[in-house]
Amino acid sequence: MVQKLEIHDDLDSRAREVLREIILQHIASGEAISSRTLAKCGRFHLSPASLRNVMADLEDLGYLQQPHTSAGRVPTDRGYRFFIDHMMNATRLSEEERHSIDDQVNHASQIEEVLQLTSKLLSTLSDQVGVVFMPTLLQFTVRSIDFILVAESKIICVIVGSNGVVVNKVLETRLTFTRDELEKIGRYITAEFSGLTLDAIRRRLIRMTEAERALHDDMLKKTIALGIEAVNDVAPVEHDLYVEGASSIFLKPEYADANSMRRTFLALQEKEKLIEILEQFLSEDGLQILIGSESDFTQVHNFSIVARRYGNQAAPLGMVGIIGPMRMEYARVAPLVDYLGRALSSKIEEEQERKQ
Amino acid sequence: MVQKLEIHDDLDSRAREVLREIILQHIASGEAISSRTLAKCGRFHLSPASLRNVMADLEDLGYLQQPHTSAGRVPTDRGYRFFIDHMMNATRLSEEERHSIDDQVNHASQIEEVLQLTSKLLSTLSDQVGVVFMPTLLQFTVRSIDFILVAESKIICVIVGSNGVVVNKVLETRLTFTRDELEKIGRYITAEFSGLTLDAIRRRLIRMTEAERALHDDMLKKTIALGIEAVNDVAPVEHDLYVEGASSIFLKPEYADANSMRRTFLALQEKEKLIEILEQFLSEDGLQILIGSESDFTQVHNFSIVARRYGNQAAPLGMVGIIGPMRMEYARVAPLVDYLGRALSSKIEEEQERKQ
DNA sequence: ATTGGCACTCAACAAGGTAGAGTGCTAACC
DNA sequence: GGTTAGCACTCTACCTTGTTGAGTGCCAAT
Incomplete structure (x- = not known):
């Protein structure tokens, strides 16, 4: 209730619609969004000038920012956070996709296969980097x-x-x-x-x-x-971390220049760091979304992480998730991670029951 | 003998010295080598102008090339090939290095550990990409x-x-x-x-x-x-390929720009292609060096591959090798690959004997 | 055979200039 | 009051131009 009031205080429904549209367009194009392109989209029956006023307000409140004076606006971390918490309607996965996932997951038999397959599915279906984490046998x-x-x-x-x-x-x-x-x-x-x-x-x-x-x-x-x-000293002292689709990073315009490409790639190599971040959320239930400055890791490289625990409530087994630029299709990625987390959980549970 | 004659025909001893010096300097710096820098090194008591004549000859014969008119010269594939076949004196590994390698290899016990360790050693000791290939159990x-x-x-x-x-x-x-x-x-x-x-x-x-x-x-x-x-359908239908140190590529000046970085990285991801190339040499004995245009793979990305079979003569087990830019320290890399190939072979043989 | 000298070429860099996109602000409009 | 056209302003991206320096090829002198 407190939150709702705050929202109402901050943003009237028009401002929210504008913020939403800017975020959607920015996610789709990667460009900064100007008042003119916003006006042209037709959802607002307002002139660019009026939209500029709204956008200036949104900037004052910290939801948007300008890369430079004569550029359009880009969502801030806070903008994304607001979008995800209050304005995103996650599209469910299509029947087909769910079937396809279930089929593939059920077809694999070794746990390791299942984990690797899951990370691959996460990556290919989202066109981002997919990660699956399984703590050491210890x-x-x-x-x-x-x-x-x-x-x-x-x-x-x-x-x-x-x-x-x-x-x-x-x-x-x-x-x-x-x-x-x-x-x-x-x-x-x-x-x-x-x-x-x-x-x-x-x-x-x-x-x-x-x-x-x-x-x-x-x-x-x-x-x-x-x-x-x-x-004593059993082999897998290390945790298992499957990172799939790192190359997808190289096709995103935000990592087009050599420097950020290098930095980004090296960051993804640092498995310990990634594990540390994922482990943080092992104790928490439900879908976790980490945006930009909200974590060391995501801050440096403008990453977002969408992750979820798998395993049953009593015994969490590990984490599945997606890493990508802050500008990612949360509405699609979120249900994907959620569904694969559930699929993996039930697959493992089912295995275990059969072994009793 | 035929070859020696040909060499004599093509290159007198001065030309050979010049070629050698250019290659060494280019390997060290990555820059195109000019007649002036060559004169300054002191090994030739000749003016830049004279060296220019020699260099022009070497270019005509296809051992050197100019990136553009007012640049120095860079070795061609053919230049490197000549260097490796006739002019390289491979430095032996130091006592220390050999000990360090032996120690580490002997310490590992699982085969998989040994293979991974070997690829890591190849990579760190050469500062290039190390690969170890083990064919499927099949x-x-x-x-x-x-x-x-x-x-x-x-x-x-x-x-x-x-x-x-x-x-x-x-x-x-x-x-x-x-x-x-x-x-x-x-x-x-x-x-x-x-x-x-x-x-x-x-x-x-x-x-x-x-x-x-x-x-x-x-x-x-x-x-x-x-x-x-x-x-039936036993798990490792796939071959095992350990690729270590891909990030070293990103620090080489020849792959500094975003495009070649992307292409290079994607190429290293294509394990099937790599395996195909390595498998070609499973039947051949001794150290193999593949330069630039000599193979599809190395051509496209200006790679060279230095590789060697491991396992005993009767039963070759797989390949170890290094992938890097054409400009690499062959004199150092060659003995490294050779030594690690031998070390791996004897390690495995020793294991097998103990199992009899 | 070797070398100094000289004209020529070309990449790399810097400086200046233009176009275009986008903003903020103000004054007029409904 | 909210909305909007107009305008001055800002800043990037790009193109053009000029300059510098490195390097070459060739020729004539040694």
Whole structure:
């Protein structure tokens, strides 16, 4: 209610319409919008001069700005923010698009495939950069651990996480095992420790090492040793981040010159930074839109980020999103990110249920 | 001998020295080299005017060219080719560098890690784009196949290739198996089929399906069915290509303008094209250097590619290499690629021996 | 064979000038 | 009151022009 009042105070309905039209036209063309082009569009039965007055007001209020004196106006961060919060009517995805997405997502089977596909879909359907983020296995609980004998001292350890990710790691060990022993050890460890995080498993195993000194059970000793090796320093210490369609950046006029192209590209390479920003929103529900100066990252390069959590409420798994210039078709991108987030969530949930 | 004569015919020793100096200076500076700068370097006790005569000859023979009338000279593809074939003395890597490389390579354990590390080393040590190519598992023989039960109808299949690559694939099947059965099936299939390619295994299994109709052995039936599922359509249909350091391109003056930056970047994205070029040289031994117009790919973007096969003679595994502007420090890059190729080969061979 | 000298060419840069787009303001209009 | 035509003003983008400096090719002298 407070907000509504404020809006009413700031902008009468005409000013809002003008702001809206400027933003839409700017998103479509990338150019600064002048009073004349605005008048020509026909939605206002006003002369350029009158529109100039309105535009001057909008500029005073911080919704628009002029790149230079004799140029038209461009929306500010604040302008976009207002547009998104109060004036955007997101178009739903068409039936066709939804079907096409569902089809493709359902066709993939490995989690990694699904994640990559999602980032690709985000990118191609929006013509922007698509990102999908999946935190490291370290943050999830383990569903099972198994061991396969490859050679005398070479054992492959396969860990399946509660997020469905399958990780394998080659262990080299001085201990020798038969296939049967490994089979049993896998069963034992899975039965005993599934549902815990890797870290918790490691701590338990280490505690067991101490307790077991007294027992002198050789098999148990070997089991614990192998378990610790498996859990220790498991491969994906890094988070997984799929960034797709970086080249789309190079076709946008706002990044046409060599310098911003370089800077932009290098920024997208900095996965740690991106992850940091996406992680911020892991705890928040619903669609997140970050505009221009609202974040370090988006500020420097005039980016906007539209992102959403995936996974179910109880256990958020990661983030999906789109990165692009501030001037992007939010009305189209927002539902796209939302839908793909949901699709990914239900796909994963469905997988998990089937595994029960 | 024929070649030597030709050289002698074309270029006397002074001309060769001049060509060499021009190429070295151009590699270092990226600028066109004028007769004056050449005279100033002191290696020739000649005036600019005399050098101009030599340079004009070299231009007539196609080793040099002028970007425009009042500019210095730049080496042509042919100039570089001559330089590399007859005049380059490759500097060996320093003891330190060799140690550092060996250390890092030995530290990695998973094949994938090693490959990625190698491409990173190639890139950072040369300040160019590093690439490592590993053909799909389909081209190698299989060392072992194992199955792990995850849930009722969900089985993870782990395939280890003779190249050391470990692939896992989640199978969904209507058949039900106990862990023990899967254990046995894995042993059976590995014993029966290791040493064959995936394709050969598939064909044998299919032949068995037909033969087995008469037998009515339920277990064998299930084994074959599962085997076919495992082998069919295995995950990495694609080749693996690690491209590292693409951003280094953006710092080279030859790609400073927005257009060539865009084109260059997009070219590096086209992995299929790159793979096609690298595959061409899988059958050839020793260091390969491809300059400018010598290939479609390198022509368009003024690239050179320095590459080398890795793996042992009997079984080539893939290619390592560097991509950069024609103007690159071949004398340094060549031994680097060569050494990393060898390092990678012996690392993999060593792994394989240990696995016997 | 080598070299100094000289005319010539061309890219790169700077300066000046013009056109056009767009604004803000004011005064007139409804 | 809101609306609008008119006008002076501003600023960018672009074109033109001139200048500078680097570099060449050629010729005649050494």
